Amino acid sequence: MSTAEHTLVLDPITCEGRGLCHLAAPELIELDEWGYPLLPGAGLRATVHHADRPAARAAVDSCPVLALHLERQRQSKTTPL
Numbered sequence: 001m002s003t004a005e006h007t008l009v010l011d012p013i014t015c016e017g018r019g020l021c022h023l024a025a026p027e028l029i030e031l032d033e034w035g036y037p038l039l040p041g042a043g044l045r046a047t048v049h050h051a052d053r054p055a056a057r058a059a060v061d062s063c064p065v066l067a068l069h070l071e072r073q074r075q076s077k078t079t080p081l
């Protein structure tokens, strides 16, 4: 099993704000006052750690208009100082 981190990406143009992703993964996605999703950090991209990947996958799978997707992050070849 891969332990690579992923990025959850929201397409705000496609999103219709019905909140199904929040229902599928309330621990990961909140809704704003108009019912649109707020990813962790409130941006359009959020790093998803290994433990949260099932919730992120559930959110992606719940979206009827494919406004969410998961990207696998590239492994850094640099070594921290």
Ligand code: SF4
Binding pocket: 014, 015, 016, 017, 018, 019, 020, 021, 022, 035, 036, 037, 062, 063, 064, 065, 066, 067, 068
């Ligand atoms: S399920 Fe999809 S369309 Fe609905 S709020 Fe979430 S991202 Fe937007």
